[in-house]
Amino acid sequence: MEKGGLWKRVLAEKYGIKEGYWLTCLKEGRPQGSKWWRDVCKIDQGEGIMNNWVSLGFEAKLGDGGTLKFWSDVWVGGSALSIKFPRLFLLTTDQNATVKDMGTWRNSSWHWELPWKRQLRSWEEDLEKELLEIINTTHPSQNKEDQWSWHLEISGNYTTKSAYSQLSKGVPRHEGDFKRVWKAPIPPKVSAFCWQLLHRKLPTKDNLASRGILTDIASSNCCWCDAFPESHDHIFLHCNLAYSLWIKCYKWWGVHYVMSNSCRMVLDQHKWTGGNKLIDRGWNIIWFAVVWTLWLGRNDWIFNKKEVKADCLLELVQIRSFYWAKNIAGMDGFSLQAWCENPSNCLKTTNKRKDRV
Numbered sequence: 001m002e003k004g005g006l007w008k009r010v011l012a013e014k015y016g017i018k019e020g021y022w023l024t025c026l027k028e029g030r031p032q033g034s035k036w037w038r039d040v041c042k043i044d045q046g047e048g049i050m051n052n053w054v055s056l057g058f059e060a061k062l063g064d065g066g067t068l069k070f071w072s073d074v075w076v077g078g079s080a081l082s083i084k085f086p087r088l089f090l091l092t093t094d095q096n097a098t099v100k101d102m103g104t105w106r107n108s109s110w111h112w113e114l115p116w117k118r119q120l121r122s123w124e125e126d127l128e129k130e131l132l133e134i135i136n137t138t139h140p141s142q143n144k145e146d147q148w149s150w151h152l153e154i155s156g157n158y159t160t161k162s163a164y165s166q167l168s169k170g171v172p173r174h175e176g177d178f179k180r181v182w183k184a185p186i187p188p189k190v191s192a193f194c195w196q197l198l199h200r201k202l203p204t205k206d207n208l209a210s211r212g213i214l215t216d217i218a219s220s221n222c223c224w225c226d227a228f229p230e231s232h233d234h235i236f237l238h239c240n241l242a243y244s245l246w247i248k249c250y251k252w253w254g255v256h257y258v259m260s261n262s263c264r265m266v267l268d269q270h271k272w273t274g275g276n277k278l279i280d281r282g283w284n285i286i287w288f289a290v291v292w293t294l295w296l297g298r299n300d301w302i303f304n305k306k307e308v309k310a311d312c313l314l315e316l317v318q319i320r321s322f323y324w325a326k327n328i329a330g331m332d333g334f335s336l337q338a339w340c341e342n343p344s345n346c347l348k349t350t351n352k353r354k355d356r357v
């Protein structure tokens with residue numbers, strides 16, 4: 001295929017855009033906002049849509065910083081600063097500021113000046129330090145324009161071949177997730193929810209903030225502890241309430257794990273117990289029951305002002321997992337009470353039946 005053929009064809013056929021127009025947009029540095037550009041950037045990988053495959057290959061080269069958005073363009077550190085520092089993004093006085101707006105030249109040396117809506121708290125100052133460490137690795141240059149280049153070719157120019165080979169490699173994917181989530185014996189809406197969770201696509205407050213949907217800093221904290229921003233890992237793992245629910249489940253099942261740092265890693269821990277195959281399958285269901293119960297509890301708290309306690313959540317996990325466990329062939333003949341008392345024992349007994357799954 002000729003150089004840039006894919007884009008030219010898409011733009012010409014779908015949007016009637018003249019050849020070379022996208023190049024002009026790229027040179028101007030701000031093509032991301034338009035509808036046609038967003039469509040071009042979107043690609044269906046079979047396991048979900050990747051919204052910005054183009055960003056895998058394009059790299060912003062910082063010149064004077066006049067056209068690069070400080071928070072939303074990827075110009076340092078490999079990802080947008082709004083995604084890396086959602087809390088600070090909420091606190092900045094101008095979310096659309098360019099890199100150039102965020103500092104000044106004094107005696108030919110560049111000084112970062114980060115304006116905040118209010119004085120930072122001590123833990124936010126730590127975030128600011130972390131941010132400064134990243135941005136201090138580079139600085140704008142005077143009298144030099146910002147540039148975009150295609151880093152998959154030495155020439156810096158886009159070619160279809162390099163784009164195709166990058167997309168074939170894909171972004172890091174967890175091949176087993178699809179089967180584990182969509183074949184699990186749980187209601188489809190729970191599968192859909194867990195799929196979003198594993199891809200960090202739930203409308204948690206930090207996600208809403210990084211997209212500019214939630215702008216109120218006061219309401220971006222976790223509803224349960226009000227001490228940390230509500231992120232996926234926080235509400236499902238690190239918040240005291242979530243953590244104590246996991247620990248209660250470990251006790252209930254008599255398993256011993258060190259809590260992992262991400263929801264996906266905890267799902268991996270729910271693959272295997274050292275017992276029989278049915279016990280493993282039952283233990284796997286618990287991960288789905290816990291994250292689903294935490295999410296419903298979080299929504300109840302936010303939207304219905306309903307307080308939740310770890311003990312009540314554990315009961316809900318037990319009831320949900322009991323009914324879901326019944327969906328697995330071979331798992332029946334035990335009561336809810338027996339399940340709550342000793343789930344492994346229930347599954348050991350049912351193992352006498354033929355496991356048809």
Ligand SMILES: [Zn+2]
Binds near residue numbers: 223226227228238239
């Ligand atoms: Zn919390």
